[in-house]
Amino acid sequence: MLNRFRHFWTLVITPIANLLLKLGVSADMVTLVGTVGVSAGALIFFPRGQLWLGAVVITCFVFSDLIDGHMARTSGTSSKWGSYLDSTLDRIADGAIFGALVLFYANSRAGDSTLMASVTLWALVMGAVTSYARAKAESLGYKASGGLAERADRLVFVLVTAFFSDVLNLPILLEIVIWYIAAASTITVVQRSLSVRKQVLADPANAGLDTPPPPSEDPKS
Numbered sequence: 001m002l003n004r005f006r007h008f009w010t011l012v013i014t015p016i017a018n019l020l021l022k023l024g025v026s027a028d029m030v031t032l033v034g035t036v037g038v039s040a041g042a043l044i045f046f047p048r049g050q051l052w053l054g055a056v057v058i059t060c061f062v063f064s065d066l067i068d069g070h071m072a073r074t075s076g077t078s079s080k081w082g083s084y085l086d087s088t089l090d091r092i093a094d095g096a097i098f099g100a101l102v103l104f105y106a107n108s109r110a111g112d113s114t115l116m117a118s119v120t121l122w123a124l125v126m127g128a129v130t131s132y133a134r135a136k137a138e139s140l141g142y143k144a145s146g147g148l149a150e151r152a153d154r155l156v157f158v159l160v161t162a163f164f165s166d167v168l169n170l171p172i173l174l175e176i177v178i179w180y181i182a183a184a185s186t187i188t189v190v191q192r193s194l195s196v197r198k199q200v201l202a203d204p205a206n207a208g209l210d211t212p213p214p215p216s217e218d219p220k221s
Contacts (some may be wrong), residue, residue, distance in 0.1 A: 013063060017070040027072040028085055034064025035089040038094035046100035049110035051166035051174070055159045058097065062155065065090070087135075089127060090151065097125035097158065100176070116175055119182050126185035127154055133192040142199045147188030154181050 020030065023146065044121045045054030052148040068086065101120045106113035137144035156176050165174040 013067050013070055017074060019068050020067070021071055021075055027068040027075070027077060027082060030064050030068040031089055032069060032080075033088050034061045034068065035093050037064070038093040038197075042096045042100035043103075046097075046162075047103035047107055047110065049104060049107065049166075051162040053102070054100070055163040055166075059159055062093075062159075087131075091131060094131075094151065094155075095124060096129055097155070097190065098127065101158070101162075111171070113175075120178050123154075123182035123185060125177055126182060126189060127151070130185050130188050130192070133189055133196075137192065137196045140196075142196050144192035144196050147184075148193045149181055149184035149188045154176030154185070159182060 038058050041054050041057030041061060045051070045057065065086070068082075072082050100122055101111075102124065103116050105113045105117035105120060111117070127149070130147065130149065134144045158174075158181060161174045161177040165171050
């Protein structure tokens with residue numbers, strides 16, 4: 001969904017990225033600061049029930065995910081290390097956001113819902129598995145992208161609804177979205193697994209994992 005707006009956001013963040021490069025700030029530094037900001041915003045405000053404030057703070061730092069990539073491309077410093085660091089820290093940020101929502105629902109003075117704490121925890125786990133499924137498939141030479149709930153979509157849905165559910169005092173909004181994310185993430189894992197299985201079955205010659213080749217026939221035997 002967000003890919004449709006990528007050009008727009010590129011125009012928005014370009015001046016910021018160029019300014020940071022002139023100041024000598026590296027893309028890796030922006031990635032790290034963004035992750036710390038997102039994690040702090042989630043873990044400080046969400047468990048206490050300050051959802052709108054947490055959503056605002058997190059959103060401010062989420063844009064670092066666009067800025068650091070643009071900085072790396074513009075400065076010609078894109079590297080496998082940068083890609084690894086970005087992907088790894090993304091998992092930390094995601095865990096902090098959904099983990100903080102688990103704490104929110106587990107707090108008797110805030111969300112106070114064991115059921116929603118469980119559903120949110122499931123959404124957290126399946127979100128992580130969604131990313132892992134893609135990474136593992138690509139490490140084996142297959143593709144496993146797409147699905148109902150990609151990372152950017154999950155973040156937008158949960159942050160927007162967290163903000164409005166708190167401001168409008170309609171907690172049902174966030175509950176509906178978390179149920180959707182949990183279900184959609186589960187379906188996405190199944191979709192990606194079936195996609196990889198289909199690719200493996202279509203190419204049986206390369207389906208083995210560290211399987212030694214069959215012994216060649218000895219013409220003298």
